[in-house]
Amino acid sequence: MIQFEVLHTSRKSGARVGRIHTPHGIIDTPNFVAVGTNGTLKALDSDMVDSIGLQLMFCNTYHLLLQPGPDVVQKAGGLHSFIGRKMPIITDSGGFQVFSLLYGSVADELKSQGKSKHDKLVLKINEEGVLFRSYRDGQKILLTPESSVDAQKKLGADIIIPFDELPPFHIEESALNTSLDRTHRWEKRSLEHHKKNRNNQAMYGVIHGGICPILRKKSCEYLTQLDFDGFSIGGSFGKTKEQMVDMLKSTMPYLPKEKPNHLLGIGDLESLERCVPLGIDTFDSSYPTRAARHGHLLTKEGALKIINSENKSNFSPIEKDCDCYTCKRYTRAYLHHLFKAKEVTAHTLTTIHNLHFMVLHMKRYREMILDDLI
Amino acid sequence: MIQFEVLHTSRKSGARVGRIHTPHGIIDTPNFVAVGTNGTLKALDSDMVDSIGLQLMFCNTYHLLLQPGPDVVQKAGGLHSFIGRKMPIITDSGGFQVFSLLYGSVADELKSQGKSKHDKLVLKINEEGVLFRSYRDGQKILLTPESSVDAQKKLGADIIIPFDELPPFHIEESALNTSLDRTHRWEKRSLEHHKKNRNNQAMYGVIHGGICPILRKKSCEYLTQLDFDGFSIGGSFGKTKEQMVDMLKSTMPYLPKEKPNHLLGIGDLESLERCVPLGIDTFDSSYPTRAARHGHLLTKEGALKIINSENKSNFSPIEKDCDCYTCKRYTRAYLHHLFKAKEVTAHTLTTIHNLHFMVLHMKRYREMILDDLI
Numbered sequence: 001m002i003q004f005e006v007l008h009t010s011r012k013s014g015a016r017v018g019r020i021h022t023p024h025g026i027i028d029t030p031n032f033v034a035v036g037t038n039g040t041l042k043a044l045d046s047d048m049v050d051s052i053g054l055q056l057m058f059c060n061t062y063h064l065l066l067q068p069g070p071d072v073v074q075k076a077g078g079l080h081s082f083i084g085r086k087m088p089i090i091t092d093s094g095g096f097q098v099f100s101l102l103y104g105s106v107a108d109e110l111k112s113q114g115k116s117k118h119d120k121l122v123l124k125i126n127e128e129g130v131l132f133r134s135y136r137d138g139q140k141i142l143l144t145p146e147s148s149v150d151a152q153k154k155l156g157a158d159i160i161i162p163f164d165e166l167p168p169f170h171i172e173e174s175a176l177n178t179s180l181d182r183t184h185r186w187e188k189r190s191l192e193h194h195k196k197n198r199n200n201q202a203m204y205g206v207i208h209g210g211i212c213p214i215l216r217k218k219s220c221e222y223l224t225q226l227d228f229d230g231f232s233i234g235g236s237f238g239k240t241k242e243q244m245v246d247m248l249k250s251t252m253p254y255l256p257k258e259k260p261n262h263l264l265g266i267g268d269l270e271s272l273e274r275c276v277p278l279g280i281d282t283f284d285s286s287y288p289t290r291a292a293r294h295g296h297l298l299t300k301e302g303a304l305k306i307i308n309s310e311n312k313s314n315f316s317p318i319e320k321d322c323d324c325y326t327c328k329r330y331t332r333a334y335l336h337h338l339f340k341a342k343e344v345t346a347h348t349l350t351t352i353h354n355l356h357f358m359v360l361h362m363k364r365y366r367e368m369i370l371d372d373l374i
Numbered sequence: 375m376i377q378f379e380v381l382h383t384s385r386k387s388g389a390r391v392g393r394i395h396t397p398h399g400i401i402d403t404p405n406f407v408a409v410g411t412n413g414t415l416k417a418l419d420s421d422m423v424d425s426i427g428l429q430l431m432f433c434n435t436y437h438l439l440l441q442p443g444p445d446v447v448q449k450a451g452g453l454h455s456f457i458g459r460k461m462p463i464i465t466d467s468g469g470f471q472v473f474s475l476l477y478g479s480v481a482d483e484l485k486s487q488g489k490s491k492h493d494k495l496v497l498k499i500n501e502e503g504v505l506f507r508s509y510r511d512g513q514k515i516l517l518t519p520e521s522s523v524d525a526q527k528k529l530g531a532d533i534i535i536p537f538d539e540l541p542p543f544h545i546e547e548s549a550l551n552t553s554l555d556r557t558h559r560w561e562k563r564s565l566e567h568h569k570k571n572r573n574n575q576a577m578y579g580v581i582h583g584g585i586c587p588i589l590r591k592k593s594c595e596y597l598t599q600l601d602f603d604g605f606s607i608g609g610s611f612g613k614t615k616e617q618m619v620d621m622l623k624s625t626m627p628y629l630p631k632e633k634p635n636h637l638l639g640i641g642d643l644e645s646l647e648r649c650v651p652l653g654i655d656t657f658d659s660s661y662p663t664r665a666a667r668h669g670h671l672l673t674k675e676g677a678l679k680i681i682n683s684e685n686k687s688n689f690s691p692i693e694k695d696c697d698c699y700t701c702k703r704y705t706r707a708y709l710h711h712l713f714k715a716k717e718v719t720a721h722t723l724t725t726i727h728n729l730h731f732m733v734l735h736m737k738r739y740r741e742m743i744l745d746d747l748i
Contacts, residue, residue, distance in 0.1 A: 329420070329421055
């Protein structure tokens with residue numbers, strides 16, 4: 001289980017500094033959560049991730065369900081033991097990925113008008129749950145609130161997520177309302193099932209309702225009546241950052257201040273700047289790690305494209321005052337060369353830097369909030 | 375420059391234990407030399423390679439000539455500084471790769487009857503050297519004994535190799551003899567050029583002559599008259615291990631015992647077992663690192679295919695008594711999963727293990743030689 005304490009709320013905004021105590025240590029908030037879909041951050045090993053100080057790692061139940069399967073992870077003694085991680089882990093329910101098979105992401109949906117190339121993998125959706133086919137071996141898998149929670153029990157993350165429905169972005173408000181009601185029933189079933197065996201895990205409800213303020217409010221009102229340990233904000237956030245920020249502004253007041261909250265799938269620098277003042281506690285995103293693999297490096301002076309020819313003979317580190325593993329040892333010129341030579345060592349070294357940057361970036365936010373500067 | 379001392383020669387075979395003192399530390403012999411073509415071992419960073427204790431690393435001048443170019447490396451202060459390596463480095467002349475463009479490897483040649491798909495990149499071969507086209511940007515590059523040595527001066531490895539001709543495997547003996555004479559002229563030119571500015575580097579001559587004992591003897595007799603610091607054995611070794619071993623048996627007696635020798639491009643376990651007793655000091659090969667990326671793990675009990683389903687729920691390390699970074703932290707089950715999930719972290723972790731295995735494997739050889747067991 002978790003304990004949450006709010007240390008300070010800014011006098012200037014809704015931003016707050018807190019601490020989530022979990023069975024695997026403290027998560028200082030606000031904080032960034034890196035995504036290790038398959039039980040590893042791409043191109044890094046768990047020991048390195050721990051040493052960077054990333055306090056919370058996000059793993060995807062959908063992927064781990066298909067490979068290696070929750071039984072293997074349980075036999076290993078849970079995800080921490082399986083992947084060799086000492087610090088906290090959060091898993092999602094698998095719902096997001098299963099419905100993404102059907103609709104694709106919002107971006108995909110905008111391109112493909114609501115048809116995903118994987119839609120044939122989803123066989124049936126009804127009140128019980130979703131029947132889909134594994135893209136790995138063709139096996140049929142039924143994901144329900146109960147089976148998702150069971151899988152997450154076997155994975156054994158510190159924080160788990162109830163099974164929810166991800167409606168397509170293009171949906172009539174009445175259909176969204178119908179979907180919201182089902183999500184609420186599924187989340188309640190997930191919570192009931194979780195409470196039979198808490199297993200020292202916390203469960204965060206998922207607020208839905210798309211970009212409709214009335215439905216978001218309804219979702220908050222319903223879910224905050226249930227005894228979730230925290231709340232995450234999921235579903236569609238709209239097409240633009242403005243729509244997302246507007247949605248959060250109208251939603252946040254309905255979340256209880258004494259429980260931690262999490263913004264699902266968002267963690268780019270601009271969104272952090274917009275959302276930290278709204279009181280969001282944790283943000284997960286694959287942005288900084290994916291950006292690293294594309295040679296987009298995060299620095300206090302802005303983004304740096306390491307592949308650019310100006311770095312060819314630049315024998316400084318990515319950031320002069322950075323004390324990450326990479327900046328202590330290697331130059332921009334060498335990283336530039338490794339990218340040019342298509343060596344994956346480049347991905348490891350730049351991912352370390354970007355993740356280290358995010359850890360410090362969030363620390364700077366916490367310090368600014370404590371000083372009421374944001 | 376280097377100093378070589380022979381500590382012990384086995385009473386049972388030609389195997390010997392020695393020590394090469396270089397400007398970047400000691401290389402205990404016999405030893406294995408891993409190949410970091412582009413200035414990195416694939417999926418590892420230099421600091422990790424140093425910590426594994428790999429005493430000599432092989433980098434390819436041909437690749438570094440095209441990317442990032444020797445001038446960039448020189449500006450960085452040489453390869454050690456550019457790639458962040460503290461221990462010794464050896465570079466080749468670029469000859470092998472340029473002629474491989476023309477003929478392919480022996481295996482390619484056997485398949486393609488002496489035509490390589492890259493043969494159009496080689497524009498001209500004459501007494502001066504080889505004119506070829508960069509596959510990266512189409513630029514024409516003239517590689518001569520002098521330009522190869524100049525490039526290797528800029529790279530600044532501890533041990534460098536003179537420019538040689540790699541004749542195709544399928545060649546008449548008279549043509550091989552003509553090629554050998556040219557190689558000898560090129561090697562002499564390389565040495566002369568090197569001696570104008572030794573730059574604290576050692577140069578190993580390359581013994582050629584294919585699988586013809588008479589030509590190998592001729593090559594030894596000619597090259598050992600020149601003041602190379604050591605000798606490498608290159609050119610074609612035949613189609614089978616037997617042919618290679620026969621060639622080495624007839625060649626080794628013509629090499630001076632007081633200088634170190636190196637077998638170019640060979641380092642699989644079976645070859646080591648056959649060649650260490652012949653008195654070979656160092657072996658370079660991409661075998662253990664490439665095998666790791668294919669999930670073939672080296673253990674004292676033989677090869678282990680980590681992808682095999684028997685490892686799915688095996689929560690032991692690769693080797694129980696192995697103290698490598700990977701075995702101390704991760705299980706076979708996790709590595710199996712990372713391979714199944716196509717995560718490059720798998721390559722990093724298995725490469726660490728295989729390289730650590732090679733370091734210990736060669737240490738065991740040295741101990742056995744000291745005890746006259748081989």
